[in-house]
Amino acid sequence: MQKCVGSPYAAILQAELRARDGGLSLAGARMMWASTHLARAMAVLPYLLEHCAVYQLTDTALQPDAALPYFDGLRVALRALHDQSLTACIAYPDLASLLSGPPRSQHDLAEGVFASRLTAVREAQPDDRHRARVLSAGGQHAGAWLAVFPMTMWATARARHFQLALAMRLGCALPELLPVRGARPICGAAACGALHDEFGFHPGVCRAGNRWGLWTTRHDAFQAMLVHILRILGCTAASCSVGAGNWFGAAGVRPGSRGYRRADVVMAHYYGPGRHLFLDCAITDPCSGGALSAVPSSATSSGVAAEQRAEKKVAKYGPLAASVSSMFRPAVVERFGACCDGLVGLVSMLCGERQRDGLRDGDYAFSASSRSTYTASLLVFAAVMADAAMIERVVGVDASDAAPARYGGAPARHAWVADVPGQREIEGMGGRFWYEAQ
C-alpha cells in the first residue's frame, strides 16, 4: 500500500469503497472482477451439471480438479480473490471448498473485498486527522448526500462546491493550499495567523473560524434545510432562534439579562397541544482537538464529535424543554457527514420504513426511494455543501487573492453594472445559492 495521502492514488482507493464505508461507490473492474467471475461461474455450474450429456461432458469433467480450462480460469480468479479478501482465504481455501457449498452471490464474495479495502484505506492514513475524516465519512448517513439528484433548488449546489465536497471526503490536497516554494498559506483571521494545511482541515478548527460569520452561515444552511425537510415530511416546523419570542417560558430567561435562551427549531404541538419538540442544530469537526483526544477518540470511532456536541445540547436544552412539558433532540452533523444518534433517531421516528411515492413526489429519485434515505441525504447534503462553500471562501481569500467583498452581504439594489454575467451569476440565482445566503 502506497503511503501517500493527497495523491490521486489514495483518493481512488477510498473512492472505490461503498458510500456507507466512506467511499463514493465507484468500485473499478480490477477490484470487482474476481468475485464477479466466480459468482457467475457458480450460478452456471448447476445448469452445466444437469445438461452435461448435451455438452459431451461427464460428471467427473465438471469437478473442481478437472482439467477443463474453465477451471483454470476459476483458479486464477480465486487466487485474485484471496489477494483481495482475507475472508475468502479462510472461508474458501481452494476451489473445491468454494464450489461444494451452495452458490455464493457476487454480493457475498465481494463483502470480504470491501472489508479488506476498508482496512487498507484506514492503514494508509498518515495521521489522526485523516483517520477521523475517513471514519466520519463512513459514519451514520454520512454518504447519503451522494444520492442527491439536482431536481430542486434545495438539491442543487455550485459545481465548485460539489467538487470541493468530494475532495474533502477523500482527503485530496487542494492545489490552492499547497505550499509555494516551501511556504504555506497563512490563515487570514487576524486573531489566528496559523498556517493552512493543504487538506482544508484548518478552517474547521481555526480559533477565529467564525470570521465573517463563516460558521454561522454554515450552521444556518443546515438549519434551513432541517426546517424545509420537516415540512416536506408533513410536520409543522419553524425556526425559533431569531425573532420568535421566548418558547421556554420562565426557565428560558437569563438572570440579569433581557435575553432568553432559545433552540433553533421548534416542531410546535408535535406531542399534543402545548407539547413541542425542540431541535438545535450544529456542524462539528471530528478533527478538533477535543474530539481527537476524547475516549474513544474520533480517530478510532465514528461520530465521536457529533455525540460530544449532542450531549452538551441535551444538557443545555433538555431541562428547558421539560420545563414547558416538551421534548428536545439534538441535530448535530459532522462536517464530513456523520450524524449524531439523536438526528438518526429523529429521521427514523419521522420516516419509518416507508417508501416515497414516485408518482406523487415531484423530486422523486431512484437513488433515494425510501423516505429516511431521502431525508438523510438532503440533510447531509446541506451540511457538506455549506462546509464546501466555507472552504471555497477561505481558499479564495487566504490563498487565491479574491476580494473579501466578493462574498460579503447581499448585493446592493440597482448595483448591477456588468454587461456580461460572471460564472457565479450564471450558476446561482442572483449570484447566490440557498446555502450561501447570509
Ligand SMILES: [Zn+2]
Ligand atoms: Zn485560523
